[in-house]
Each structure stands twice: as structure tokens, then as C-alpha cells.
Amino acid sequence: MLIVIGYMHVDPADLAEFSVDLKSLAAATRQREGNISYDAVLDNPGDSRLLIAERWADQAALTAHLEAEDTLAFVNHWQGRMRGDIRKYDAANERNLDDE
Incomplete structure (x- = not known):
């Protein structure tokens, strides 16, 4: 499994449009073969920083x-x-x- 994680930043003036576009992409991505999860959350509204977290079955x-x-x-x-x-x-x- 691959884990993709990190931060994305956009200008605060672009946040609303970016969020709509990302929500659309996320919905499609979650349907893709090999996608385990695909999530984004606004981590810091003040600087328009989003936390991106994805899990994929493999590199392909x-x-x-x-x-x-x-x-x-x-x-x-x-x-x-x-x-x-x-x-x-x-x-x-x-x-x-909780497993060791």
C-alpha cells in the first residue's frame, strides 16, 4: 500500500473555487480502482492550508x-x-x- 500525505496551499481568495474543484476530483478519485481513501480537509483557514491524505493499493x-x-x-x-x-x-x- 502507498500512503500519500501532505499540505496544499492556495490563496485565500481562491479557496472556495479550489474546494469545489477538489471535491469534484475527490468524488471521482474515490471510485478509481486501487483507491483505498482520498481525503482533504481545511487544516488552517487563515492561510488556506489543506491536509491531503490518500491511500492506494499500489503504484500502478x-x-x-x-x-x-x-x-x-x-x-x-x-x-x-x-x-x-x-x-x-x-x-x-x-x-x-493498538497492535504492537
């Missing part, structure tokens, strides 16, 4: 998402108006929180 599923027409359209539309620090992690030992 993530790559298909990144190359999907709607993902590319979203990125192209917001290119230059969003910035982020989002990282990808391999998770090879998934277990319940």
Missing part, C-alpha cells in the same frame, strides 16, 4: 490516477495557483493502532 493505481484526464485537468487549471508539500510512503506493515 496511483500512476493511473495521476495520469487520468480529470486529474491532469485539475492540475493544469490550478498550476501556478497552488503549492504543496506532498510525499509518498510505502506501507508494508499495516496493522491496527
Whole structure:
């Protein structure tokens, strides 16, 4: 499993439009093969910082998402108006929180 997590920033003036576009993308993404979860939450309204958290079955599923027409359209539309620090992690030992 892959975990993708980090922060995305947009100008406060763009937050409403960005949120609508991201909500639409998220709904489509959650239906994609290999997507386990795809979530975004406004972490800090003052600086329009969103926490992005995704889980993917494997790299092929993530790559298909990144190359999907709607993902590319979203990125192209917001290119230059969003910035982020989002990282990808391999998770090879998934277990319940209270498991050792």
C-alpha cells in the first residue's frame, strides 16, 4: 500500500473555487480502482492550508490516477495557483493502532 500525505496551499481568495474543484476530483478519485481513501480537509483557514491524505493499493493505481484526464485537468487549471508539500510512503506493515 502507498500512503500519500501532505499540505496544499492556495490563496485565500481562491479557496472556495479550489474546494469545489477538489471535491469534484475527490468524488471521482474515490471510485478509481486501487483507491483505498482520498481525503482533504481545511487544516488552517487563515492561510488556506489543506491536509491531503490518500491511500492506494499500489503504484500502478496511483500512476493511473495521476495520469487520468480529470486529474491532469485539475492540475493544469490550478498550476501556478497552488503549492504543496506532498510525499509518498510505502506501507508494508499495516496493522491496527493498538497492535504492537
